[in-house]
Amino acid sequence: MTAENFLDGNVAGGPLQAFFSVDITAAIGECDHCGQTGRIAETRVYLQAPGVVVRCRGCEGVLLRVVEGPGRAWLDMRGLRTLQVSTG
């Protein structure tokens, strides 16, 4: 990984719309690796893999991965301990 080949969580918002009924970029996630919390919009996103890889800004641990195929999408959220959304 070089210093600047990442984008941010905003770009993951589209693929994640298949899974959530609310916008998830404004949600606050907690990293299961280091415990840091932050907006999904502010995470680091790498698009070089076959899917979308969302990493923690603090420790670079993988928070979640999304893979989209024809008519189907997969989500792996193992690195995300909690997810907090605004309900009002």
Next chain:
Amino acid sequence: MSWRVGTVTALRDETPTARTLVLDVEGWPGHSAGQHVDVRLTAEDGYSATRSYSIASAPDGARVEITVERIDDGEVSPYLTRVVAVGQRLELRGPVGGWFVWRPAQDEPVQLVAGGSGVVPLMAIVRSHAQAAAGAPLRLLYAVRDPAAVLYREELRGRERDGLAVAFAYSRVAPEGSGRPPGRVDAALLAEVAFPPDTAPTAYVCGPTGFVETVADLLVTAGHEPRRVRTERFGPTGGRP
């Protein structure tokens, strides 16, 4: 969440390498300034490529404008900037995003900082702000390579005459009489043209990843609260990959 169909209703060249596509999108639920759409192109053999493009227009029914900067070796942007014609239909997903968003109800000062084509979602904020006749003070700092690369040049001139504070930071070539030699955005420039931290502005910074990292760090170092600095990064080449 399904894909929607957007029909191209107009095309507008902004610079020699950037084009605005005006789309009429079926079932569009409306959007907020700062949001983006994903555009999917599918070839006859089924191969598809998806890219994210910021929305440039203020909310306006089913009408959505995106401005696409051409990346010569890209898979999607050469098609959108050279080939696509009025009447054509594109697949879109969106609106996407709820964090890098400005809403007219916000009344704090708004500091916009654009790097290159990162001005696109910030232009949506400028337009939405004007449309709503919002009272929040608004300033735009637009870092751009040279005068020919400025997007929305005429419109920005008009809005400046109407009172919008616009400062340009030319990185390579500055126009005559710009009063500032070419250079990068630095702490001195931010101190001169941006809202100071004690006015508690919300800052929206959009551009290539390196630019955004630099500007966000400068703002926080100058005393802006990190939670008030919202960022959106484009690919290192100046457009989304």
